[in-house]
Amino acid sequence: MTDGGNLWSVSATIARHAVTRVEETLTQALGGKSGPFEEAGDTILAVTTNALSDSARVESHQLWRVEFLCRTEPDIEALARASRELDADGISLKPRIVRVPDQDWVVASQQSNKPIRAGRYFVHASHFDGVRPPGAVRLVVDAGPAFGTGTHESTYGCLIALNDLAKRTQITSPLDLGTGTGILSMAVSKTWHCRVLAVDIDPQAVAFARVTAAQNNLRRQLEFVVSEGCRHHRVIRDKPYDLIVANILAGPLIWMAGDIGRHLAPGGRVILSGLLQHQERRVLAPYRLNRMVLEKRIRIRGWSTMMLRTPSRTRHKTLSRPTAPVTLPGSSEVPFM
Known part of the structure; x- marks a missing residue:
């Protein structure tokens, strides 16, 4: 009933x-x-x-x-x-x-004009004038050219994972790969009161994320750069990171496993999203080869979000990434190049 x-x-x-x-x-x-x-x-x-x-x-x-x-x-x-x-x-x-x-876990509505509650986070458009839940972390995100308004299962899963992580640990040096609108960077910054470095391959997405950050009074806390994964000198210079969030697609997540492993601090965590449930094993495999273990998994309407953790002490070098981008069989994904 x-x-x-x-x-x-x-x-x-x-x-x-x-x-x-x-x-x-x-x-x-x-x-x-x-x-x-x-x-x-x-x-x-x-x-x-x-x-x-x-x-x-x-x-x-x-x-x-x-x-x-x-x-x-x-x-x-x-x-x-x-x-x-x-x-x-x-x-x-x-x-x-x-x-x-x-009230604490409302699965994301497919209607982008409705506010969304994901744990402590309350996501709404700038024109929203309704009641805001007391004590919630507000994230103002308008629809635009970039991905990530909280309505998609992968973004929502990341917010739930961040909500859970905030109950257990402190984060001081985060990285957001494939930031889109910047919604996850904003969630991280507001939760742990820290600066966040965020990258995206799309210049339009980066420009839109900067505007969104300003709407949320986070212009000084968030830095957005155009980058192909971890290749930007700012990403390399600021490593290691105690949290990396990567809400992209299964193919790029597989290809970037080695890079992500090299940029994580011992004991650091990575949140992977943008993959379908049947792609979990293929995505997990290269991360486990890099000595990461699954810590949490969230499945929503066939989409998966996974949180993994590196050992507290690194004994072996992480494996190199493939020499060419990975394309999953039967997939229309565009390689992250």
Whole structure:
């Protein structure tokens, strides 16, 4: 049953090796379909998966928390059947069901003229004259030639990841790759009260981001430069970074894994977004080769956002990036060159 302004959370703590199996089984139980999450319809709004340990060395042995955010009250009988099915495979599942207000996590509207609430962030256009949530971090972003107004699942996933990260750590030296409107740079700066270096390959996007930063009174806190990934001398000069946000596309994320690894400080984190759920493994592979471990994953309507962390002490050099840009099979992505 639907419940006005409330949503339903179904969560469980499981071993890392059981994450995929549990996600698939609960997706079927909660969404009523046997297909992948992106085909689960409107019942499941989002799925978050995060490690319950800050260690960057034992990903395979960590306990993980999987949470489904649903529009409707879960079917208790379907969940019981799912638990019995998993138990038969040796996976103990004790799901926790909680009704939650949607004020802290409202999945992004596809209508760009409506304000968006993503955790602590409240994103709205400059013409918005409605009620602003008290205590929220306001981000004023108008539609324009650049990507990133908070309405797309990838941008929204990044905001949720930043909201979670702000509860656990301090950030002092961030980098935003593929900044678009500058929305994520602004979120980082307002959350940690720090300066942010942001780059984009598109000069129009950089110009628009500067205007947007000025609208948010962040002209002095944000520096925008036109750059092909990490190649700009400012990016090289200011490394290492304790946080890199890269909301681009799967192909460029794969190709840039080595560069991102070389620019991260020991113990630093990278948030990767702009990829589809079925592209996760291909994107993760080069980052794991560079000794990064998955710390959090957010899935919204088939789009994925992943947060990874480097070891606190780097023992090996990161691997070089491919000599040519990576294009995924069957993809229309433009290489990040």
